[in-house]
């Protein structure tokens with residue numbers, strides 16, 4: 001199929017607006033997958049994705065479509081992740097396309113990620129085709145949604161397609177629009193090779209496989225390629241396409257989307273956003289926009305059972321094979337022993353990794369409250385980056401501290417503006433502006449510390465708006481803040497893994513909350529346990545856990561043995577996630593309690 005009949009496109013949408021369902025219908029309609037083979041949402045391959053209904057890894061699939069003009073077209077659909085944590089991956093997937101289907105739920109209207117993704121698509125000069133989905137639902141109001149698209153996004157929406165992905169209504173019209181409206185790729189096959197890596201996958205036989213969009217030139221087996229960000233070279237052994245499983249072909253040409261196998265041992269050598277060129281006839285410049293994925297959120301992960309340390313290490317190594325954005329290094333904590341400091345793109349990324357470690361690798365873990373990365377200027381002039389509160393220098397050695405800020409975009413019904421502004425204020429947000437989407441909904445923009453966003457912001461936003469708000473945010477830079485470290489002492493000793501960073505104005509309040517919370521979650525002992533919060537040695541809050549009088553086993557004295565055994569068994573279970581600290585046992589909740597504060 002000649003280049004002028006190739007269409008590379010993606011689907012952008014807010015979570016749950018029906019992106020995967022539409023993708024499924026397109027695959028079905030083009031006969032790429034027979035209905036029998038059709039598992040729901042084939043594009044979401046990982047179990048966790050399916051369960052949580054979110055798309056994490058970008059995937060691609062090739063379809064052949066015979067259009068109304070009688071010609072066959074080659075359509076490459078590149079799937080994009082919908083969540084803010086993976087914005088950079090979204091941006092790379094978009095860069096691999098010429099057009100995008102903008103799916104908006106007819107009952108919901110545009111949401112935060114609709115807007116964020118559309119702006120990204122516009123930055124990449126994509127042709128955007130508005131598609132209003134779920135018109136089968138009685139509460140659908142497509143005319144209003146059209147108006148929103150025109151007024152808020154500024155895209156003409158008169159001929160927006162009205163479809164139901166679920167019922168299969170309007171699918172053919174979507175394919176016709178892709179063929180008619182999205183431009184064909186332009187790059188020349190005779191130019192030096194430039195291929196954009198938009199995703200990668202680790203295969204135990206083939207190594208790291210790069211998913212690419214060839215912009216100019218071509219790639220075939222036998223060719224030596226070079227990664228432009230690192231200069232490393234590899235010999236191509238296989239190229240192919242996704243239909244939707246990987247299928248070998250003899251060559252990938254300018255305009256095409258496919259995969260490259262080249263004996264690459266490590267996914268770190270197939271960095272998303274990097275440009276592949278020919279080692280013998282290299283292109284002059286890489287494709288624009290390459291950024292190394294930087295972890296923004298850090299947390300400590302410790303095996304609940306110290307013996308699992310090696311197992312945890314191996315599991316992290318395995319996960320990293322497929323996830324170049326996951327960072328980890330060994331760390332030791334006085335309270336938790338040997339473990340790892342792990343870095344993530346965001347909270348969701350962190351939760352996914354934790355869940356996979358527990359579920360797929362069967363490791364019980366104790367995780368510490370997440371932290372952001374602080375920039376600290378010391379009095380001796382040195383500037384350091386600190387991702388763990390434990391490593392904060394002594395306050396007397398700190399000239400100033402900077403913390404990462406984001407611009408948050410919140411969409412919500414007007415009646416909740418009051419409570420949400422209050423929440424943002426409370427989270428140290430700086431109001432930027434408010435824009436009306438229509439008489440019922442608004443967009444609020446705030447500049448806010450990332451730290452406050454990762455502490456419970458989303459949950460509170462949802463509860464204050466009864467689930468009607470959506471949020472998107474973007475890192476904007478480091479700014480000075482008046483922060484301090486609060487240490488927690490249990491039984492007179494600092495528990496390093498419980499130290500946290502807080503704005504000075506809120507230090508007392510949060511210290512109070514956390515000692516109260518710890519009082520609830522730490523089991524009583526035969527002696528009294530003081531719990532204190534301190535800033536640089538000065539105690540600012542205190543609670544006491546009263547001594548326990550009775551023995552748990554006393555109840556079953558003389559009673560039946562199995563019951564006693566069961567009780568002990570149960571205690572052992574509970575202990576797995578406990579940490580002995582001096583004479584005191586700390587449960588997992590203790591380490592996360594810092595998160596659940598207003």
Ligand code: GTP
Pocket residue numbers: 013014015016017018019020021022052053054055082133134135136137163164165166167
């Ligand atoms: P993420 O992968 O989380 O970004 O979600 P998504 O945008 O891929 O949404 P998905 O396709 O998973 O659809 C979300 C929900 O909406 C599912 O329960 C679908 O069955 C439902 N849905 C999708 N399209 C339609 C439609 O046309 N009509 C109705 N009634 N429901 C739909």
